[in-house]
Amino acid sequence: MTNHRQKRLTIATICLSFILTLLLITPTASAKTVYLQEKALKFDVQPVVQNSTTFVELRGLCTALGRSVSWDSSTKKTTCEAEGSSFSYISGATTYELNKQTVSFSTRPRVINGRTMLGLREVSRVFGRDVHYLSETGDIILYKDGLTDNQKASLIDSQVKKLADARKFNGSVAVQRRGDLLMSGGYGIANAYHSIGNKTHTPFAIASITKGITGIAVMQLVEDGKINLNDKVSKYLLSVPNAGRMTVRQLLTHTAGLPWEAPNYRAVSSLIYTPGNSQRYSNVGYQLLGDIIAQASGMSYGQYVRENIFEPAKMSGAGFDINIVNPSIRAFGYEYTNGRYVRKTRNYAARGASGSIYATVIDLARLDQALRDDTLLSRSTYNTMVGRHAGDWGFGWQAYHAPDGRVTQLEGSTDGYRTYIRRHEGRTFAIIVLANDERSKPAVVGSLIESIIRL
Numbered sequence: 443m444t445n446h447r448q449k450r451l452t453i454a455t456i457c458l459s460f461i462l463t464l465l466l467i468t469p470t471a472s473a474k475t476v477y478l479q480e481k482a483l484k485f486d487v488q489p490v491v492q493n494s495t496t497f498v499e500l501r502g503l504c505t506a507l508g509r510s511v512s513w514d515s516s517t518k519k520t521t522c523e524a525e526g527s528s529f530s531y532i533s534g535a536t537t538y539e540l541n542k543q544t545v546s547f548s549t550r551p552r553v554i555n556g557r558t559m560l561g562l563r564e565v566s567r568v569f570g571r572d573v574h575y576l577s578e579t580g581d582i583i584l585y586k587d588g589l590t591d592n593q594k595a596s597l598i599d600s601q602v603k604k605l606a607d608a609r610k611f612n613g614s615v616a617v618q619r620r621g622d623l624l625m626s627g628g629y630g631i632a633n634a635y636h637s638i639g640n641k642t643h644t645p646f647a648i649a650s651i652t653k654g655i656t657g658i659a660v661m662q663l664v665e666d667g668k669i670n671l672n673d674k675v676s677k678y679l680l681s682v683p684n685a686g687r688m689t690v691r692q693l694l695t696h697t698a699g700l701p702w703e704a705p706n707y708r709a710v711s712s713l714i715y716t717p718g719n720s721q722r723y724s725n726v727g728y729q730l731l732g733d734i735i736a737q738a739s740g741m742s743y744g745q746y747v748r749e750n751i752f753e754p755a756k757m758s759g760a761g762f763d764i765n766i767v768n769p770s771i772r773a774f775g776y777e778y779t780n781g782r783y784v785r786k787t788r789n790y791a792a793r794g795a796s797g798s799i800y801a802t803v804i805d806l807a808r809l810d811q812a813l814r815d816d817t818l819l820s821r822s823t824y825n826t827m828v829g830r831h832a833g834d835w836g837f838g839w840q841a842y843h844a845p846d847g848r849v850t851q852l853e854g855s856t857d858g859y860r861t862y863i864r865r866h867e868g869r870t871f872a873i874i875v876l877a878n879d880e881r882s883k884p885a886v887v888g889s890l891i892e893s894i895i896r897l
Contacts, residue, residue: 474580478506478571480593482600487557489582495549496575496582497559500531507569520558522568529568531558540568574897578890579604589897595625597894602887606630609778611887613860613877614640616803617895618810620870624895626803632773632878634783645800646773646876647764647790648861649854652799653728655809657694657838658818659735659747659795661827665820668738671837675730678737682730683711690734692717693727695832700724707794708733721832725796732795743795752805755812760801763791767800773878775858786858786880797856803874810865810872844868853885862888871895 476483476498485502504511504522512521518533531538533553537546549561562582566573571584579601589597598617605611612630616623628640663669669678669690675698676685684699692698699713702722707729714722732743739746744762752760764772765787776783791798801809812818819827828836828850835841842849847868854861862875862884873891875884 474582476503477581477583477597479583479585479589480596480600481506487555487559490552490554490559492552496562497552497554498562498565498582500551500558500560503560503565503569533558538564538568572897574893576601576890576893578886583894583897585897589894591619591624594894594897598625598891599627601890601894602627602629605887605890609881611877611882612640612776612778612879613646613773613875613882613884614642614644614803615876615887615891616642616807616874617891618807618872618874619895621811621814623804623807624871626807630879631776631783633769634774634776634785636770638770640773640878642804643759643802644771644773645759645761645764645767645802646861646878647775647797647800647856647859648806648876649793649797649856649859650725651801651806651852651854651861651863652793652795652797654838654850654852654863655747655751655799656728656731656735656795657827657836658751658813659743660690660694660731661819661823661837662750663735663738665823669734675734678734679708679730682708684713684717687713688717690731691831691837693724693731693734694837695721695835696723696727697721697832698724698727700726700730702726721835725793728796729794735795747799751809751812751818754817755805755808757801757805757808760799760805762798762800764800765790772800773859773876775856775878775880777858777880783879788857790856793856797854801876803876806863806874806876807872810863810874813865814870860884864888864892866892869895 476489483506485499487499489496489498500520501511509522509524519530521530527541529538529540536550537544548563552559562573565571571586574583602611602615606629614628616626626642628642628644630640632638632640632644660669664671671691673690674686675682675688679685688698697718699715699717700710701714702724704710704726707726710726735746736743775786777786813824828839828841830836830841839850839852847866849866851864858878858880860877860882865872873888875887877884
């Protein structure tokens with residue numbers, strides 16, 4: 443009896459080991475879409491991932507590339523060839539022939555559902571295609587000699603749609619390239635109650651991207667001799683506590699000792715550090731800058747920005763306080779909870795020069811162009827604004843010096859909205875992402891878009 447039980451246990455152990463072995467060699471994850479340039483490819487067997495390597499069906503790939511495919515059952519040889527190029531592989535071999543040269547596989551092919559599947563590294567070698575993996579969606583782009591702007595636009599649109607379909611993004615995007623609009627689009631819901639979708643011209647609360655516009659306004663007044671960056675705040679705002687200890691420059695660079703928020707921004711009695719000795723992001727400082735702009739210009743902050751920035755930049759869809767915009771055209775802010783969109787709102791007007799502006803992605807693309815062609819500031823003043831004056835901060839904008847050119851960037855976050863703008867001067871592009879779902883991560887969407895632009 444004991445021997446019989448031991449035999450059954452041994453058989454069970456062997457069976458279990460066999461099953462585990464099968465599991466280990468079975469595809470552990472499905473790869474996503476494979477693109478040839480901008481065209482999505484179709485396969486009889488979808489790409490799969492095994493041990494962190496993506497395998498693509500050889501026959502389908504050869505066909506997509508316009509190559510003939512043959513199978514010799516007697517030798518178990520697969521051949522894929524076109525004029526001037528030939529690839530052949532014998533099933534089970536550790537090498538293949540490429541244009542009559544024997545080459546070792548970096549990762550041996552797999553046979554899955556009767557189809558030979560080739561690892562992406564071999565795809566690059568064999569077919570002379572660069573391989574780009576989009577980590578945000580898991581998709582793969584095979585390309586040669588770069589992509590045209592139209593191909594990039596098509597890929598960006600399809601990728602953002604995928605994120606929207608997966609409820610990872612809800613909003614609008616625009617991409618500016620060399621002074622022209624490369625692409626723009628709206629994705630997901632603008633008004634859940636009335637089932638209105640986001641569009642290119644849908645206005646969003648842009649949150650802290652407002653600070654970049656405030657920076658432009660201050661620098662215009664510096665150019666006009668109405669503000670000096672080293673002036674004490676007390677020159678413009680006598681009644682503000684500690685105004686004699688802070689400068690306009692320090693408000694712009696978040697180094698004035700002010701807190702992030704305050705119930706009454708004009709009545710902050712205690713500084714959190716000595717001005718100029720540290721740095722702390724402060725909405726309060728930018729709200730005070732709005733008052734300084736009003737005092738120096740003789741206009742309200744809103745009137746000054748409208749006449750001196752929105753109008754010359756042709757930002758016709760921009761304004762102040764998203765709550766007063768026609769509900770049929772605006773994007774409402776949402777939180778996605780328990781399978782449904784729940785409205786989020788606040789008194790956006792109270793954000794003033796730190797975050798009260800609304801705009802469309804087209805408006806912000808036009809703002810980028812107006813900065814590039816010196817419509818709003820002289821080149822010298824612009825360079826001063828986007829210089830690095832305290833850490834990564836210029837005046838209203840964060841600035842980074844990349845090997846291929848200067849980058850200016852801002853991100854915003856407020857109730858119901860997430861926003862992002864990234865302007866790359868060396869590569870002459872701007873990416874604008876405006877979202878009205880708090881789960882959305884515009885910087886991730888922006889990174890996806892940039893990875894395609896750079897191909």
